[in-house]
Amino acid sequence: MRVAVMVTCVNDAMFPDTGKAVVRLLRRLGVDVEFPEAQTCCGQPMVNTGYLDEAVPVVRTFVAAFEGYDAIVTPSGSCAGSARHQHGIVARRSGDPALEAAVARTGPRTYELSEFLVDVLGVEDVGASFPHRVTYHPTCHSLRMLGVGDRPTRLLRAVRGLELVDLPGAEECCGFGGTFALKNSDTSVAMGTDKAERVVGTGAEVLVAGDSSCLMHVGGLLSRQASGVRVMHLAEVLAATEAVAEGVPS
Amino acid sequence: MTGTFVGMPAFPTAAREALGNDQLRRNLAHATGTIRAKRAAVVGEVADWEEMRDAGAALKDRVLLDLDEHLVRLEESLTAGGAVVHWARDADEACRIVADVAKAHGVDEVVKVKSMATQEIGLNEALAAEGIAAWETDLAELIVQLGDDLPSHILVPAIHRNRAEIRDIFVREMGSAGRPAPAGLTDDPARLAEAARLHLREKFLRAKVGVSGANFAVADSGTLVVVESEGNGRMCLTLPEVLVSVVGIEKVVPTWADLDVFLQLLPRSSTGERMNPYTSTWSGVTPGDGPQEVHVVLLDAGRTRVLADEVGRQALRCIRCSACLNVCPVYERTGGHAYGSVYPGPIGAILNPLLRGVGHDEQLDSLPYASSLCGACYEVCPVKIDIPSVLVDLRAQVVDAHRGGLPKPEAVAMRGAAWTLTRSGRLRLAERAAGLAGRVLGRRATLPGGRGAVRRLPGPGAAWTGARDLPAPPRESFRAWWRRTGRTEGEQ
Numbered sequence: 001m002r003v004a005v006m007v008t009c010v011n012d013a014m015f016p017d018t019g020k021a022v023v024r025l026l027r028r029l030g031v032d033v034e035f036p037e038a039q040t041c042c043g044q045p046m047v048n049t050g051y052l053d054e055a056v057p058v059v060r061t062f063v064a065a066f067e068g069y070d071a072i073v074t075p076s077g078s079c080a081g082s083a084r085h086q087h088g089i090v091a092r093r094s095g096d097p098a099l100e101a102a103v104a105r106t107g108p109r110t111y112e113l114s115e116f117l118v119d120v121l122g123v124e125d126v127g128a129s130f131p132h133r134v135t136y137h138p139t140c141h142s143l144r145m146l147g148v149g150d151r152p153t154r155l156l157r158a159v160r161g162l163e164l165v166d167l168p169g170a171e172e173c174c175g176f177g178g179t180f181a182l183k184n185s186d187t188s189v190a191m192g193t194d195k196a197e198r199v200v201g202t203g204a205e206v207l208v209a210g211d212s213s214c215l216m217h218v219g220g221l222l223s224r225q226a227s228g229v230r231v232m233h234l235a236e237v238l239a240a241t242e243a244v245a246e247g248v249p250s
Numbered sequence: 251m252t253g254t255f256v257g258m259p260a261f262p263t264a265a266r267e268a269l270g271n272d273q274l275r276r277n278l279a280h281a282t283g284t285i286r287a288k289r290a291a292v293v294g295e296v297a298d299w300e301e302m303r304d305a306g307a308a309l310k311d312r313v314l315l316d317l318d319e320h321l322v323r324l325e326e327s328l329t330a331g332g333a334v335v336h337w338a339r340d341a342d343e344a345c346r347i348v349a350d351v352a353k354a355h356g357v358d359e360v361v362k363v364k365s366m367a368t369q370e371i372g373l374n375e376a377l378a379a380e381g382i383a384a385w386e387t388d389l390a391e392l393i394v395q396l397g398d399d400l401p402s403h404i405l406v407p408a409i410h411r412n413r414a415e416i417r418d419i420f421v422r423e424m425g426s427a428g429r430p431a432p433a434g435l436t437d438d439p440a441r442l443a444e445a446a447r448l449h450l451r452e453k454f455l456r457a458k459v460g461v462s463g464a465n466f467a468v469a470d471s472g473t474l475v476v477v478e479s480e481g482n483g484r485m486c487l488t489l490p491e492v493l494v495s496v497v498g499i500e501k502v503v504p505t506w507a508d509l510d511v512f513l514q515l516l517p518r519s520s521t522g523e524r525m526n527p528y529t530s531t532w533s534g535v536t537p538g539d540g541p542q543e544v545h546v547v548l549l550d551a552g553r554t555r556v557l558a559d560e561v562g563r564q565a566l567r568c569i570r571c572s573a574c575l576n577v578c579p580v581y582e583r584t585g586g587h588a589y590g591s592v593y594p595g596p597i598g599a600i601l602n603p604l605l606r607g608v609g610h611d612e613q614l615d616s617l618p619y620a621s622s623l624c625g626a627c628y629e630v631c632p633v634k635i636d637i638p639s640v641l642v643d644l645r646a647q648v649v650d651a652h653r654g655g656l657p658k659p660e661a662v663a664m665r666g667a668a669w670t671l672t673r674s675g676r677l678r679l680a681e682r683a684a685g686l687a688g689r690v691l692g693r694r695a696t697l698p699g700g701r702g703a704v705r706r707l708p709g710p711g712a713a714w715t716g717a718r719d720l721p722a723p724p725r726e727s728f729r730a731w732w733r734r735t736g737r738t739e740g741e742q
Contacts, residue, residue, distance in 0.1 A: 007729075009671065012728040013677075013728075015724075016724050016726060017724075019728035035732045035736070037729060037733075040670075040672070040673075040677050047646075048623060048645070049645060049649070049664060050642075051646075051668070057672040058668055065674075086642075089643075140626075144624070172624075173626065175622055177623055180623070182714060183262065184261065184262050184580075184620065185714070186266045187584055193717075216720070217718060223697050224717060224718055228698055230697075
């Protein structure tokens with residue numbers, strides 16, 4: 001099986017540690033993962049802002065980079081959702097049947113990280129250890145567009161030393177929403193502030209989620225409020241092998 | 251008395267104002283939270299809820315496919331039942347028809363059943379211009395009308411008011427509209443309801459003309475259906491001599507049996523009740539029983555435009571339950587007024603631009619962007635309207651409508667981003683530049699975990715850093731790491 005990592009433009013440019021974590025985690029699990037260097041972005045920023053014509057060449061780039069792989073793994077529910085549910089819209093807009101056919105092949109082969117681990121590799125215990133108190137925010141697109149369900153929390157519960165605490169109102173949007181965060185920044189911040197308040201209320205040291213962009217938003221608020229709560233991508237926690245002190249329940 | 255939304259600012263501006271109102275946010279969070287929990291509880295009881303949603307959506311889609319035939323059939327049945335059927339292309343025509351009926355009977359007032367269609371066409375204002383008072387008889391609509399306010403929710407138009415505010419409105423305004431509030435009125439809900447009952451009763455008993463909408467119109471039997479919770483609607487539907495109902499053309503269902511699925515979906519989604527308290531049905535005129543003159547105004551007002559929109563036409567399935575409002579995190583924080591329409595929330599964000607078209611009004615063009623696309627609305631919609639997908643499609647329509655002229659800064663930015671993201675080499679250069687900038691920018695603050703952060707960005711970036719820190723761009727992008735060491739890391 002040829003496996004490619006779609007690292008996403010946000011992780012590539014802003015959160016390289018998340019991409020590195022995916023590569024290290026998958027290699028540890030015996031997957032010979034490749035990073036097709038022609039990749040850039042899934043096109044979602046253009047599509048969700050209404051710029052479909054502008055998204056066409058970006059989706060062409062995606063297809064050119066990833067065609068030929070059996071699985072495309074991405075540490076983002078949102079970008080996986082874009083490849084699976086929006087590339088068809090862009091391809092139809094292009095009027096190019098070849099592009100339509102191509103996205104019909106790449107879309108279904110695109111997996112969000114927790115889906116790939118649980119459904120394709122069939123693992124829940126990925127051999128990680130992370131002795132910290134964490135809470136998990138299920139991002140909207142992973143939850144409602146992809147339906148990843150409890151896969152991420154099953155993975156987290158198997159991490160040695162990790163204490164998972166429930167986040168009240170977990171399934172409510174954090175308010176990021178792509179360009180929504182800028183075009184409607186007041187509403188976005190009001191939503192994120194409520195989310196950050198609940199995160200702080202859990203007493204967790206770390207907020208974990210499967211989308212770096214949502215974490216950038218909530219993390220930016222947590223930082224501005226000097227809450228001391230750190231944000232980490234699910235991939236980084238699953239890749240972690242911190243020593244667990246004796247006697248700490250796993 | 252009820253105002254209109256004419257001249258409202260675009261959503262971000264209206265939202266900013268609403269977000270500053272702490273009382274409003276507390277009222278909304280409490281009210282939407284309560285309805286949300288009720289809905290979740292009663293929907294959870296139904297084992298085949300998902301199948302029922304599919305059935306409701308399929309039924310509506312089938313009707314929309316042959317809408318013309320069903321409407322002609324409806325007209326035949328209504329006429330055979332003794333009703334007078336009118337066709338209205340737009341709001342003005344519909345208002346004119348209702349006003350003419352009222353004037354033919356020489357009345358200066360009508361009593362109204364809560365109705366979204368008549369709100370949509372601005373009927374109260376049109377009748378007022380003809381010297382005819384239109385009295386709202388739904389409790390929440392009465393509160394909005396007496397307060398010279400605007401509705402902010404489809405089901406609960408006064409959701410932004412708490413009971414203390416309602417008490418003050420009753421004491422201050424009831425006297426000028428009819429029977430005054432009882433002396434010593436408190437904000438006890440039962441006392442407030444009693445005050446409204448007394449105030450409305452004299453209007454019910456006096457009015458000669460009633461005005462309603464309809465939740466459903468059964469083509470086969472020529473039956474209109476009104477679903478309500480208070481019984482006030484039934485008073486308006488039975489006591490006056492003349493009844494005029496304004497019905498959107500998408501409300502038609504083929505047969506009586508088709509009501510089955512909708513009368514289960516609607517109350518559970520809307521009020522969180524298992525069964526609706528007052529469901530009134532009437533088929534034209536019944537001699538000696540109820541209104542002896544019955545008019546039905548079949549309203550287009552943009553609905554055929556929506557029908558022509560391949561992605562957006564699913565919005566015509568809407569049964570006005572407002573479940574999408576109650577779960578929407580944006581609506582919960584901004585309230586309904588920010589949407590500038592009688593249709594607020596997620597459904598309003600698609601329905602208003604669909605009904606009226608985009609590209610000619612900044613306020614309408616802002617609505618498809620009034621969403622984080624979180625998808626909570628789609629999850630609860632009883633007729634499975636994929637609101638996020640319609641929002642995204644409408645955004646493309648907004649952008650397309652503005653292509654050709656001088657490009658906005660956003661359009662320039664998007665074209666630049668697309669250019670960069672079309673070739674990985676261009677992205678690599680941009681990342682290198684960002685990494686250099688990050689070394690300077692990230693010195694001011696540190697995120698938990700040790701990474702540098704940016705506290706303040708100039709220009710459009712200030713929209714981010716106004717309340718949020720931004721991690722400084724890393725020295726090395728992922729793709730640079732991959733080239734340097736990642737490709738072979740861990741290999742022996």
